[in-house]
Amino acid sequence: MRANTWAGRNKVKVRDVPDPTILNKRDAIVRITSTAICGSDLHLVDGYVPTMQDGDVMGHEFMGEVVEVGPGIDPDRLRIGDRVVVPFPIACGACAACAAELYSCCENSNPNAGIAEKMFGHPVAGIFGYSHLTGGFAGGQAQYARVPFADVGPLKIESDLTDEQVLFLSDILPTGYMGAEMCDIQSSDVVAVWGAGPVGQFAMDSARVLGAAKVIAIDKEPYRLQMAERAGHTPVNFEEVDVRSRLLELTGGRGPDKCIDAVGLEATHGSAHIAAYDRLKQAVRLETERPHALRQAILSCRSGGVVSVIGVYGGLLDKFPAGAWMNRSLTLRTGQCHVQRYMKPLLQRIERAELDPTRIITHTLPLDEAERGFELFKNKQDDCEKVVLKP
Amino acid sequence: MELTATTTIRKPVPEVYAFWRDLENLPTFMAHLEEVRGTGDRRSHWVAGAPFGKDVEWDAEIVDEAPGEKIVWRSIGDADVPNTGTVRFMPAPDGVSTEVQVVLVYDIPGGTVGKAVAKYFGEEPHQQLDDDLRRLKQVLETGEVVxxxxxxxxxxxxxxxxxxxxxxxxxxxxxxxxxx
Incomplete structure (x- = not known):
């Protein structure tokens, strides 16, 4: 089959690889009809996530049709021919983490748990196409994928919704939603979201759906801010204004009640010398993150507020504003999304037209043009917000 | 060399105990074992796999057991790698899971076998036993090794x-x- 693979730092390559087969009894094979490029795929390509190998099949946002099931799959749960969206964390459904609906912390789905444990203190779940640290599972930017624990994760789509309407249930819609949910939003809340990429846009929409009084979008790309503005959110361009001052103006001097970091470890910064400091330290691996968005969110949030982190971090960061966090009673909440927890309720919100995930799609390309898709997305060319690939 | 490791398995104590007490199950999750065959109520014959080198076999006997609490065994006769093991089972505070604690003691000999065993355990000997228990958890909670x-x-x-x-x-x- 054809698959998009990691081919070294700053390089992806579509090549022929073997078709997947059933390896565990509860596997299914899915013929992929739509798949997407995620912002976190850029962290892999940019070389900030260790344990990637030449030839790793990328991609963790995908859906399609079940073409084969393992002998351990109950036919009442999943059959050949079912149309499914596959959540990015692989979860067994049986361990204590899964029982607590902490699916991205599944204790059984990562065969390389011993390595993950060294890095993170405790292991994390397996993830499709997301380094060997999270299991070494082939991803979904391909014609077919093997889906382990297929009786736990995949969501059956039984209505006539299009792929584009439901594809993002695999990751970015639940991720954005969880970012907003962790904020415990009240009707009087002003919510500020750092990053107007796909996850940020969905965090904004989710904050609105959860009842926020006002939602603010912080980014530097005019087209991304316009996209947020068209959806009813208030744009702030950090290259044009001082973010903290602007947030104070927009909140009567209080600061946002809730702040969401939808940027993560490769933030850019309006202040050149701070950007240079972190870029240099990151380049020589003295820190693994460039955490400007997180720092700014913590310093901007009103006292007693919540800072919710859904942007990806992988290692260690410097200059964490612990004083602001501690002295001003801030709550810091975070997590890789527990996608399985949110798929059904969010599908219902899509069916009720409360959320329209299609609004962020700017490019649809054949799988064979994945390389161009990565270029467009990474360099923010051609007003690229989200690339969907068709195998 | 003494190795210890512990894990929590979301299954009741009697089930976890019974799985371990059937020593023939050990090779499903312990990487260095090829086969364990019961040869009597408390006696068994153990065959090590590639990690310990070829043709490493020994007999073992259970020397102490308390159903639902612990099993203690030791190699008997002239084993290539004399060893003893203790596994304890305790109900976890959540009321549904079992805490499993394992202690293995190997008397590592000289020669080829000793070298192979030392190489297998490497610089981080506990890692192997940790991984064994991770697989035990996978087998009991999900049905097989992932x-x-x-x-x-x-x-x-x-x-x-x-x-x-x-x-x-x-x-x-x-x-x-x-x-x-």
Whole structure:
């Protein structure tokens, strides 16, 4: 089959690889009809996530049709021919983490748990196409994928919704939603979201759906801010204004009640010398993150507020504003999304037209043009917000 | 060499105890074991796999057991690698899970076998037993050892990095099976 693979730092390559087969009894094979490029795929390509190998099949946002099931799959749960969206964390459904609906912390789905444990203190779940640290599972930017624990994760789509309407249930819609949910939003809340990429846009929409009084979008790309503005959110361009001052103006001097970091470890910064400091330290691996968005969110949030982190971090960061966090009673909440927890309720919100995930799609390309898709997305060319690939 | 490891398994104590007490189950999750065969109520014959080198076998007997609490065994006769093991089972505070604590003691000999065993345990001997218990947890909680494309061979997938790429296996790789 054809698959998009990691081919070294700053390089992806579509090549022929073997078709997947059933390896565990509860596997299914899915013929992929739509798949997407995620912002976190850029962290892999940019070389900030260790344990990637030449030839790793990328991609963790995908859906399609079940073409084969393992002998351990109950036919009442999943059959050949079912149309499914596959959540990015692989979860067994049986361990204590899964029982607590902490699916991205599944204790059984990562065969390389011993390595993950060294890095993170405790292991994390397996993830499709997301380094060997999270299991070494082939991803979904391909014609077919093997889906382990297929009786736990995949969501059956039984209505006539299009792929584009439901594809993002695999990751970015639940991720954005969880970012907003962790904020415990009240009707009087002003919510500020750092990053107007796909996850940020969905965090904004989710904050609105959860009842926020006002939602603010912080980014530097005019087209991304316009996209947020068209959806009813208030744009702030950090290259044009001082973010903290602007947030104070927009909140009567209080600061946002809730702040969401939808940027993560490769933030850019309006202040050149701070950007240079972190870029240099990151380049020589003295820190693994460039955490400007997180720092700014913590310093901007009103006292007693919540800072919710859904942007990806992988290692260690410097200059964490612990004083602001501690002295001003801030709550810091975070997590890789527990996608399985949110798929059904969010599908219902899509069916009720409360959320329209299609609004962020700017490019649809054949799988064979994945390389161009990565270029467009990474360099923010051609007003690229989200690339969907068709195998 | 004394190794200890512990894990929590979301199954009741009697089930976890019974699985371990059937010593023939040990090779499903312990990487260095090829086979354990019961030869009497408390006696068994153990065959080590590739990690310990070839043709390493010994007899063992259970010297102490308390159902639902602990099992203690030791090798008997002139074992190549004399060893003893203790496993304890305790109900976890959550009321549904079992805490499993394992202590293995190996008397590592000189010669080829000793070298192979020392190499197997390497610089971080506890890692092997930790991984064994992780697989025990997978087997009891999910039914089998979990496989990925990078680590496709279940308990044989103990090779350190780099692994094979995370892409599906070719027909010849599938036919060849685990690289021992």
């Amino acid at each position: 496989r990925s494309d990078g680590a496709p061979w279940g308990k044989r997938a103990r090779k350190e990095f780099p692994q094979r790429p995370a892409q599906p296996l070719s027909d010849s790789e599938l036919a060849k099976g685990a690289d021992e």
